[in-house]
Amino acid sequence: MSTSALATPPGQSPRPEIRPGNQAAIQAGAPVTGALQVAVAESLKPETRAKTMTASQVTRGTGNARFDLWIEAFESRARAQGISKATFDRAFATVSYDEDAIRRDSNQSEFTKAIWDYLDSAASDVRIRNGKAALASQGATLEAIERRYGVEKEIVAAVWGLESAYGSFRGSSHVVSSMATLAFDGRRGAFFEDQLIAALRILQSGDTTAENMTGSWAGAMGHTQFMPTSYLDYAVDFTGDGRRDIWSDDPSDALASTAAYLKRFGWQTGQPWGVEVRLPGGFDFAQADRKIERSPADWARMGVTGLDGRPVPDHGRAAILLPAGGKGPAFMIFDNFSVIERYNAADAYVIGVGHLADRLAGRPAIQTAWPRDDRALTFSERKEMQQRLTDAGFSTQGVDGRVGPNTISAVRAYQLARGLLPDGYPSLSLLTRLR
Numbered sequence: 001m002s003t004s005a006l007a008t009p010p011g012q013s014p015r016p017e018i019r020p021g022n023q024a025a026i027q028a029g030a031p032v033t034g035a036l037q038v039a040v041a042e043s044l045k046p047e048t049r050a051k052t053m054t055a056s057q058v059t060r061g062t063g064n065a066r067f068d069l070w071i072e073a074f075e076s077r078a079r080a081q082g083i084s085k086a087t088f089d090r091a092f093a094t095v096s097y098d099e100d101a102i103r104r105d106s107n108q109s110e111f112t113k114a115i116w117d118y119l120d121s122a123a124s125d126v127r128i129r130n131g132k133a134a135l136a137s138q139g140a141t142l143e144a145i146e147r148r149y150g151v152e153k154e155i156v157a158a159v160w161g162l163e164s165a166y167g168s169f170r171g172s173s174h175v176v177s178s179m180a181t182l183a184f185d186g187r188r189g190a191f192f193e194d195q196l197i198a199a200l201r202i203l204q205s206g207d208t209t210a211e212n213m214t215g216s217w218a219g220a221m222g223h224t225q226f227m228p229t230s231y232l233d234y235a236v237d238f239t240g241d242g243r244r245d246i247w248s249d250d251p252s253d254a255l256a257s258t259a260a261y262l263k264r265f266g267w268q269t270g271q272p273w274g275v276e277v278r279l280p281g282g283f284d285f286a287q288a289d290r291k292i293e294r295s296p297a298d299w300a301r302m303g304v305t306g307l308d309g310r311p312v313p314d315h316g317r318a319a320i321l322l323p324a325g326g327k328g329p330a331f332m333i334f335d336n337f338s339v340i341e342r343y344n345a346a347d348a349y350v351i352g353v354g355h356l357a358d359r360l361a362g363r364p365a366i367q368t369a370w371p372r373d374d375r376a377l378t379f380s381e382r383k384e385m386q387q388r389l390t391d392a393g394f395s396t397q398g399v400d401g402r403v404g405p406n407t408i409s410a411v412r413a414y415q416l417a418r419g420l421l422p423d424g425y426p427s428l429s430l431l432t433r434l435r
Helices: 023-027 034-043 046-051 065-080 085-092 099-106 115-122 125-137 139-149 153-164 175-185 189-205 228-234 252-264 296-301 335-341 347-360 379-391 405-417 428-434
Strands: 274-278 319-321 330-333
Touching: 065 085, 065 175, 065 189, 085 175, 085 189, 099 175, 115 347, 125 139, 125 153, 125 347, 139 153, 139 252, 153 252, 153 347, 175 189, 189 228, 228 252, 335 347, 379 405, 379 428, 405 428
Parallel strands: none
Antiparallel strands: 274 330, 319 330
């Protein structure tokens, strides 16, 4: 949902949407099929839309002629979706082409950071200290939010800490400019056009002004970095002033909106996101699979215990997660892990939120050492590994540089076939062996 002020973990990518076709044809009731379907798809391309307009139609002056033409074409699409002319004109009065948004969007796929380096920052001494100060200064608000939504105050504070360093770095980009630029010229135009329409709806509702609607280069806004569509669906007016103001220096609405979001997706009060565990000698690493869930008692019968050697308390069915393979920490993760994933799907982010929350609640740091002599694979190396695994007969179901369940399964199958530790971890040493 967000673009973290810390550093976006690898694998995060907003889901692209399928957009409707030619409006005139649809309004006339014509079926969008065959040649018309091709023409519609072509008409949605920014460069094609720009060519169909004359210079006399352009009234904007952003300094980018093609962008000006796109804005003119977009206005008709926005108006067709209920955005008033007054709202549109106010929102676009000071719009400019955001070159920084394009540059940063283009570099996202190359992001590479080992999970232990990410967590060193996510749960650093400074972030923990500042988090405890935030818990103290916003204690009454966070406790009231916890009572209303059932989401522990430490979890809400941890999201706040990772997303904006407790409100210190909320982003200064003009959201309408950034969304318009990315919708026009970015890799995920349809996705960002949806976000732009949502941003205009927020402005039309009166919750904030275009000048005050600032956020990250990717459109994530406020203390806990809500994307515009998520704001429309889940933001709440906790203060009761008639506005869902996540941009205010007062974080109340933003923090409550985060709790409401997590509750909406199934947060269970009192259930941990995960618990660090000890695996027995000879553990079958094929069992460390998100699809394999057992009760803590059943895991204990297989030798999987808490670090104290006792069975993990029964918080419900759980899976075993090895974020750095068999040489790093192991976690028993519960349903709340998946709830945090709705905020950001990267394992590093979920563990970052969960572990920071644990530290804010006074629980200890992760005990098992990370394999710090290893390093994360680059984007190109991840693609190379996928291609080499597939060529060797262990298909990853695509070569996209993103390590998901299919790639982990392929890695594990290769490891089993070669007599290696089958932990499913795509390490540099494994890539070297594939070469």
